[in-house]
Amino acid sequence: MSAAALPFGLDPPGIEYARNPYPALARLRDIAPVHYAQERDGWFISERADIAALLRDDRLDITPGSSFVDRSDPFRATVVRRLRGWFASSEALLTDTVPVATKACMAALIEQGEGDLAPMVAHAIPVRVMASLLGVPASDIPALQHTAEGLLLGYDLKWTGRPTASAPASRVLDLYFHSHWRKAPATELMDLLRTTQAEFALPDASMVDTCSKLFSAGTTTTGAAIANILARLLNAGADSDALRPPYQVDDLLRLDTPVLGIKRVARAEVQLGAAVIRPGQSVCLLIGGSNRMPVGAPHAPPLTFGLGRYYCLGAMLARLEIGAVLDAFQPIAPKLRLSGPVRWREAWLLHEARSLPVQLHGVFDAD
Template identity: 75%
Template sequence: MINAAALPFGLEPPGRDYARNPYPALARLRDDAPRYFAAERDAWFISARADIAALLRDDRLDITQGSSFADRSDPFRTTVVRRLRRWFATAEEALAHIAAAATKACLAELTRQGEGDLVATVAHAIPTRVMAALLGIPAGDLPALQFAAEGLLQSYDLPWAGRPTAVAPAARVLGLYFQHHWRAGPATELMDLLRATQAEFALPDASMIDTCSKLFSAGTTTTGASIANILARLLGAGVESGESGSPDQIDDLLRLDTPVLGIKRVARDEVQLGAAVIRPGQGLYLLIGGANRAPADASQPPLTFGLGRYHCLGAMLARLEIGALLDAVRPLTPQLQLCGPVQWRESWLLHEARSIPVKLHGVFDAD
């Protein structure tokens, strides 16, 4: 008999222990109740990798509002989305150069200061610099945009008493900014691609503004969270730092340090999953954070970027940024010393080191 009170995702706050290390709770759910229905949330929590992989490809499920581009029409997905996927796939060399330059600049700033918070100065700064370069965003505009993107990310979590949320103002800030930026922003290669696609297919401005907004918010928040978790692990402050897996392999780190623990879906039609019957309108939370760590699945690619038609557009870019970070930071870890406790985000569905205070011993070359 499953003790529902011992399982995560109730209506109460997650708590500090879960925030620091959610994986024991996710493992219990995966092993004891891989298809768990939480009546108080009218939602299913799915933990088995095979189930998750099938559901991510199931057209009877819809993504939730805010999880992808707002325009889900065929003309948009067959033009903008397809061209973005092709562009990210073919621009690897240029993107690697941008990621390496951003990493070098962030580490140079850390070196100059001699101490700092690795989350603010490195983990979030690297992807933010990269997205600024791709979208042509001036440096002075980034703090406000980062704050707004964080508000959107907070809204992804399950509701619970006291949960911070700023989704409405955050969405308005990003929308208003990119409304102006779409008309007046500089002509980067990516912006040129988007503008040419709009002109060719007569796509509405609202769809293109939302595209820029989502590219920035997704390209900064979750990648930054992944880098923060990896940095915590490299400094011996990560969760279960002794977990098996080669730290030289990006896939291993993405599997162990998944920043988004669950992918959200909503059933449009009835779905039969073994003995479980998922009704139309019910929510599903596909718990990739637990599935990624299942011993039997450790040799398989991580589910961190999803599968199917909504596989993360920027997966390759995120890998490049993580690779650049590892190349630059790994030799320097002996000179980095924690000078305070690592702080973790309190969230049911997001796992992220929010503060990693360090001091530098000796001088190193950020090159």
């Protein structure tokens, strides 16, 4: 394959790549596992071992907007550490917040007997959950969800004809949560954040950014992951082993990673085999392809949530929401049918089923 035929050029990704990017990612790994794209002055890394090592390499920095703005040691040792522990252990998430959101979305689907699973279920559940945790009123959810979608869109590589957000999404979210921060209801999560701020004298700006990032990251990528899993289950049919407990959530995430590449910027020279990554150059770690590679360890985890310092702190919440969706779909799966084509997002680094029109054949009890 010629260099011109490799993915990640400036041309549009195309519908076939949007539907199934994995053959192109596998070809790139076979031909050029460490690939330099001159038109982007950036590197694309495909081998799992290289990706795992670079995710832990402090010479590679996160790109602006992809994590919390406050990266100071006091912030990471307090807010980040406590959030990670809370998401992993909160009883309220397990017994109340996630089940309530899932039941409400599934009841609406069953009542209508048809609908689009992407907005009605896949995105609606994590949005309801995160809005509940942050004390966001229902009337504000549609605008915030639209803005968070714009933030996700900005993560993709630039390409000719790529849609653009109507306004800087991160700025809009920050303005909203600046107003929301002090007046929000005293939810368990907001109490945790406010107590931590008072205890360690953290600035308001850091806490506002925390709320903004929690909402955007906790809704967009989780919604995309759920949509991809539902698309796979619909194509596999009701007899799919993935629909029977115990669910292999990590394996489903490995197969249908919503973010195909983790972006980094080199702040020091990095030697990778014969390649030399220069300071200031972009690096894209293609976890979507590497997740599907055979690995030496039989239970090696997928790289969907990253590794090292910036491992996703909401990973446990995402797994919990996916498990709740699988539980909810198990009894209705035999009567669920696609009523139209699955529509996929056109993007280089984002893989997502954007539309999943379905019909339910039969009568079901929403309870």
